[in-house]
Amino acid sequence: MSNKLSCIAIDDEPVALKIVASLINKTECLDLIGTFQDSEKGVSFMVEHEPDIVFLDVQMPRLSGMDIIKSLAKKPQIILVTSNSKYATEAFDFQVTDFLLKPIKDYARFMQAVQIAKSNLKKEPTPTQKSQSIFLKIDSELSNIFYADILFVEAYGDYIKVHTNTRTHVVYCSLSSIEKKLPDCTFMRIHRSYIINRKLIQKISKSEVQIGEERIPVSPKYKNELFAGIETL
Known part of the structure; x- marks a missing residue:
């Protein structure tokens, strides 16, 4: 059985999406199972397949990253990827895993976010944390x-x-x-x-x-x- 963590990336900017996908693909412990420019299609895939980690843009048409976070009863490890740091405080109020600024140039910083997600996933949820x-x-x-x-x-x-x-x-x-x-x-x-x-x-x-x-x-x-x-x- 694979020990890789399943990931998806949701970002309406094709260049930013390609950068995140390339970083995921070069990381041995990660398995990229989907990329989405359409946030609504990304959420549908997320609900259906329950990936371990979601790399999520904030500013997207129709359904923003914050809208997605607020709508989820059962949250994966969410790593926000955005060009505007003003969303950091609001995002951490919703217990996101980490926050990466575009454009992501530092692979070490990317891996730091991944390691936080891995550590969180190792912790067993208590019964009160399970989705209802x-x-x-x-x-x-x-x-x-x-x-x-x-x-x-x-x-x-x-x-x-x-x-x-x-x-x-x-x-x-x-x-x-x-x-x-x-x-x-x-x-x-x-x-x-x-x-x-x-x-x-x-x-x-x-x-x-x-x-x-x-x-x-x-x-x-x-x-x-x-x-x-x-x-x-």
């Missing part, structure tokens, strides 16, 4: 959905349906992909087409579970796991 929600791309926007509000998730062709207390969201995503991101202490697969919030189960029969008004099928493949995870009298 997930961002889903819905109608070209990123919506923050709390895990506690998700009843179950249903496969829907190339999409999924995320059923919540208030409505159903249709998201372009595979069921296996969302399964990897949902905490397994709360969610479990009970069918090839369904993932449920196990904390919200009301009734269980031989072939289905009831959550709210919905009855959801349980396949034989997952039945033993389902019953192993509940307490009965």
